[in-house]
Amino acid sequence: MSAESTPEHDIPHPGDPRGTGPRRRRPRARRRKALLVAAWSAAGIVVLGGTGAGVLYFKLNGNLTSVDINRVLGTDRPGKADNGSENILVLGSDTRSGGNEELGGGTDDGTARSDTAMIVHVHQGHRKASVVSIPRDTLVDRPACTDTDGGRHPAADEVMFNSAYATGGAACAVKTVESVSGLRMDHYLEVDFSGFRTLVDDLGGVDVTTTEDIEDPDSHLDLPAGTHTLDGKEALGLVRTRHGVGDGSDLGRIQLQQAFVRALADRVEDIGLLGNPKKLYDIADTATKTVTTDSDLGSVNSLMSFASGLKGIGASNMNMVTMPVRYDPADANRVLVAQDKARRVWDALKDDRPIPRSVTEGTAAGGAGDVVATS
Template sequence: MGRSRDYREHGADASAGSGPVSRHGDAGAVGVARHFGAQQRRMPVWLKATTAVLTVVLLGGLGFAGYWYFRLQSNITTAPLNAGDAGSGSDDAKGRMQILILGSDTRDGKNAVYGAVEDSVGYGKSDVMMLMDISADNKRVSVISFPRDLLVDIPECTDQKTKSSYPARSGMMINEAMAEAGIGCAVDTVNKLTGLEIDHFMMADFNAVKELSNTVGGVEVCISDAVYDPDSRLRLPAGTSTVQGEMALAFLRTRHAFADGGDLGRIRAQQGFLSSLTRKIKDDGTLSNPAKMLNIADTVTQNLTVDDGLASVPSLLTIGNRLKDIDISKVAFVAVPTTPALSDPNRLQIAEPAGSQLFTALQQDIDLTDPTAPATPSPSETAAPSAEPTETVPAVPPYEKAIQPVTVANGTGVQGRAQEIVQALVAGGFTQTGQFAATPVTQSAVYYGTGFEDVAADVAALLGIPAAQVQSAPGVTGVQAYLGTDFTSGTTYGAVALPEDIVNQTAGDTMCQQANPFLIVQE
């Protein structure tokens, strides 16, 4: 009997039979489960400590991320993208992106030390205006500067806050575009001038430059001679210097220290500063360093106004992510081609045909550092032959180029454009030419009257206009080359012609600014 009690208490030998073994096996299983349960209740100290540390780290990380997200998001100030229609619905993560970068001259708040509030009217003027164009493949960036003295046509604009409307104006300085109706009016003005559709804008004030230059530890700049500008208080020795804070702002603000003391010298200096800043950020690995990016993002967002489409931390980070791997030799800095304005030699106007050539290249997404790649215009509406009469000489057989009547109808919207094509025709042997302004159209065409089909084919071939755009028009005497907005530059259709020196520098170029002779001082 005692042995039986022993079996019950300690289990049975497997040879004793399946029944008892099965029952005691179940009991044993329960016993094992209780044994593990006891181990869980008595968790080792090291495991408790590890779990606590991991919990703290996880919660701390989430709290840190939440803190920075909330802080950066709270910093952002917004304004409408346009002063009329709704803005672009582009996908910021991919596709081409164009951002208008503005520097405001407002004297409110921290900027009061740079003048009285009365020095800036309404929303303030754009002290700096640059268009940053990021290619769809993230392999190149073009930065186009607009001189603030440039005279342009400002379209009708509506202040999206007050709903007050302002009529269109002609011959106005471009930096006045946002003073009345807000930043959106500046965006609309650049859209009208360039034929583009800007996706976003960023506007910073004086304080942003100071704080950003401090955050990155200064920016290297170079000037040919020692200068002192009493207006901006810029004082630099000859050669290379590192500027930050007030001196960095003075370098960007001065209107007199560089070249001949005009706006174009100022633009080149600003581009040189941004080139140097780009190199520093790339060399320091800032765009791949979360801690450095947070510091810059905090600095920038505190002094930045953006459109609603960029009014989130992920949207801003998307831009940084797109820029981080771009070769600095493909970051091109360009100034809009200008010439002294006919109405006021102290102001500037677009220089033609160079201005239209630049805008056409931008519309066709041409690499400004290598504009030789062919561009194929997209098909669009076909022009109708102009009804405007032209003086022509009847064709005389046999076919001789020198006596064929060929006219050029300028439907490009670019003043003087027809003369370029006339010169190309004369050089090609068609010396009996005429030209006139015509209704703007989107697609160029060659029209021919009865008996001039062969002449039209040769004219089209000379200008590179596809055969599909050569059409019969009995009302035309001779041949008429009707130029559309797809043919605003060059003498070969579909090819973009650009001035050789259109790119001032790339971010990979280290350049020294020429000092204004009148402000050079002895070191």
């Protein structure tokens, strides 16, 4: 069994264990596009709905899976914002059940972990958004929580962030994020790796340029420096790898994921997705099978309405950062929340203000920001 197989001992190897060496300043956040899965689904529904394709509409509706997080969490949570903004927790899960067994990582018993976590804050007016990635290896105090099956899970101190999802699924992940940030998550979106791979294949692959060789047997990835058109399996390897890039931490992997999102957005634009109803339907069909949502988004109508409200948000008004962290001086394989700077992030989102650029200066970054270059 590889180190990737054990939820609480998934160990990266930062090049600067104690966090005392020279810091590599994080590149200035570039403009990016997010919520592609929801947008694809809604766009497919809009186009098909215009043709009166009712049967296809009901098929897409039947694809969706939802969880009633509001019922499980009850009222003991942050209040809703009163300024017109919304927060969405977006998770990528790495279960090895179903179609994911041969993708590497995950757990052998079919349970899942949150391999990718982002808080998407949609600002008032829904014209711009801020996205905060949460490193999975961050040590946090996990609150007591109840899962969607009614199982109760006690609180735990100084455990990896992704243990919340592994312990109690979506509801416990939301509870933990709300505890860490003090922000209410208005919606929840989850995509699994098997669906991600199929989405990339449906698009005909995605072009990326690597500035150095990337080789990681754990992620089944072997890319020499240069330009590549990645199929779904290779793209999945890229967004999951960390041992072959930067300091070997999850922070480097987050930087690769953000670079791939840019390349993915370019691909969607290049193929003229909205002008190809057949391809658009194939992608919407895959996307609705792939995502799990909160119950408020658990129908095609709801998802379409939600995504339509985001149509004004494009690459030019999207800002992505990583939650400010520092390497744990007691454990080279973990990171700690840089509390003062993180609080400035959460305060900005709570007040619906842009995230200050200074909050990421001098924090752990991962050293993989320039490994993948996109247009």
